[in-house]
Amino acid sequence: VTVYLVGAGPGDPTLITAKGLDLIRSCDVLVYDVLVSPELVDEAPTDALRVSRENVDQAVINALLVDLGQRGLEIVRLKGGDPFIFGRGGEEALALAAADVPFEVVPGVSALSAVPASAGIPITHRGVSAQVTLVSGHSAKGDELDYAHLAKTPGTLVVFMGVMHLPQIAARLIEHGKDSSTPAAVISRGTHSDSESVSGALHEIGQLAADLSSPALLVVGDVVAVGTQLAPALLAAGTISAR
């Protein structure tokens, strides 16, 4: 194998997999996303080539991975979260496959569960939620989302998003029939030491979260109430830092 598409996990550098960390420590080249912790970038060998993904088009990254891979170097492509959950890992994999460059996907802990957990919220809970729906809300209009269907979906809804899109997302869910009193939480920079979170009813969550920074994650559903029960104990133990 020459190219490893590795998930860096949700933010906290200790949440990378043991396998991913070993690969970083022995790579020739590390190509990393902006959101990846500097601590993980520092784990690469001193003489490894480090390439930041910042301000580089996806097509250029694909071509770079193919080119470096064809030279037989050991390359770690380090991506935030999991490479195959909104990580565009599939596109990089297709480019590598088309060029006959051997590669492997090394999954990572996704923000999906880890970020709600950092605020005490389990995304499933017996008797409360047995279904999880994950979408991305990164466009201003949110036109890519089927709000009519989402508003009627049972269980827990998790939205990866920028905070600026939150008021519109919440408003559209309510407009399409979601109960405006549904418990909701927004966690900003979850699992990082400067994480912040707020919770409240869906109709007020946009206002409550107005001062939080991106990236953020929205959780909508009754599991948020389980988190409200757990958070005081976790805060007292010092094992979560989110508000």
Next chain:
Amino acid sequence: VTVYLVGAGPGDPTLITAKGLDLIRSCDVLVYDVLVSPELVDEAPTDALRVSRENVDQAVINALLVDLGQRGLEIVRLKGGDPFIFGRGGEEALALAAADVPFEVVPGVSALSAVPASAGIPITHRGVSAQVTLVSGHSAKGDELDYAHLAKTPGTLVVFMGVMHLPQIAARLIEHGKDSSTPAAVISRGTHSDSESVSGALHEIGQLAADLSSPALLVVGDVVAVGTQLAPALLAAGTISAR
């Protein structure tokens, strides 16, 4: 902190988090699920107390964690996948919180993305799927699932299940309007070295997967076709063993 609820990851022992592995290596007591790899259990200190969860009621485990936690021992409660995705971690957390035992949740790589990835399937893919729905199909009748709604849900559907329930789950989705030609895949024991997978149209997936063993994961949606494109390259590179 005395009790750590740790996700062991999807099966392959190298996919535990660096933090989780460190905690196992220094614990006094390891309480572990049946599905956790023996390699991870072996990482605990020689003199650590090992308790298998096998054949023990959830209420007994909750009480055991509280009791051990109150003695101030460092306890790792090691759970398959992620503690907060169908892991009943929330119930254990509530029991610990009620007893004022300090605890922490250490997330793990969920089968949700890692198991499809082990067969080359990205659960999201640009232009193909921007939504993921996760449910559990462990009851024979599957009465807990809202098939009418699921059949109309866009994007990727992932079902954690026993193989014996698969024919009924596929049939009910079709009965409620899901296109019977929708690409589907079943991955058995994904990320383990003895993993197997099959893919085909939804109407035939039950028959194709009849010989696979549990636990298994069903993926339904057009991302399965992306996996079909990627699988030959991954098999040639020897980086997936599925099928």
